């Protein structure tokens with residue numbers, strides 16, 4: 001229900017446009033595809049993704065000898081789901097959790113996208129699953145970031161390992177790992193600073209943090225989650241590009257999907273950068289983080 005509600009802006013904008021298009025055209029022709037292309041681009045699906053999709057649709061429509069626009073709707077959904085999964089198995093939205101061992105999750109993203117909030121929600125989810133969770137306050141750069149993480153730690157009943165503002169993020173993460181080991185924690189979620197202005201700095205800092213994690217916990221980090229704000233549309237896509245060039249991003253947390261009609265960005269990120277969206281943020285509350293469900297998402301667009 002929350003999922004439906006959170007998607008309502010994207011859904012109503014998208015489905016009303018598609019339904020309008022289908023009603024007006026009836027017959028599948030060149031012009032129909034051109035307008036469809038426009039509808040998809042305004043939903044922020046991304047130009048390259050839309051081009052590929054339209055090509056595939058045209059082929060499929062020819063192959064199945066579809067003449068009626070109403071039938072095309074089903075093919076669009078099928079193709080969108082295909083675009084999401086690519087050649088991968090359906091498990092791409094699952095987190096890589098090490099049962100019975102420490103799982104380290106690194107969270108990256110620029111300021112304001114909802115990084116702290118998402119870490120808090122994620123910690124809450126793990127807690128609910130009965131896991132022992134710790135947070136490491138590695139964003140030592142942004143004023144107030146540590147305190148804000150502590151507020152979320154209190155809300156979700158999870159301890160926060162910290163040092164003072166301005167200290168070395170890698171040192172904080174190191175402390176976090178030692179604490180996680182000595183307390184037998186299941187999950188350590190590491191916050192990081194998100195300075196994009198200086199790409200070299202960002203890369204160096206993330207690399208340093210990653211080296212510490214790799215050295216202290218073999219096989220870690222098990223996930224590097226990039227937090228993106230869906231309301232920023234194509235800007236989110238360019239942030240994803242920059243971060244994925246700086247570090248191996250394993251998944252996306254797409255926040256504020258409740259406040260936007262730009263939900264199509266999910267498909268662009270997956271298709272153009274080959275990074276799966278694993279969670280979506282659908283509100284400001286502690287429960288408002290959902291595992292991303294590609295089928296529900298795509299079919300929801302037409303509901």
Ligand code: GDP
Pocket residue numbers: 109110111112113114115116117118255256257258259280281282283284288
């Ligand atoms: P950070 O700077 O990246 O750590 O961002 P914050 O976690 O402080 O979030 C910035 C703002 O976005 C806050 O007002 C949050 O309540 C809000 N926010 C975060 N996630 C969501 C979401 O999924 N939906 C909505 N509507 N607001 C969100």
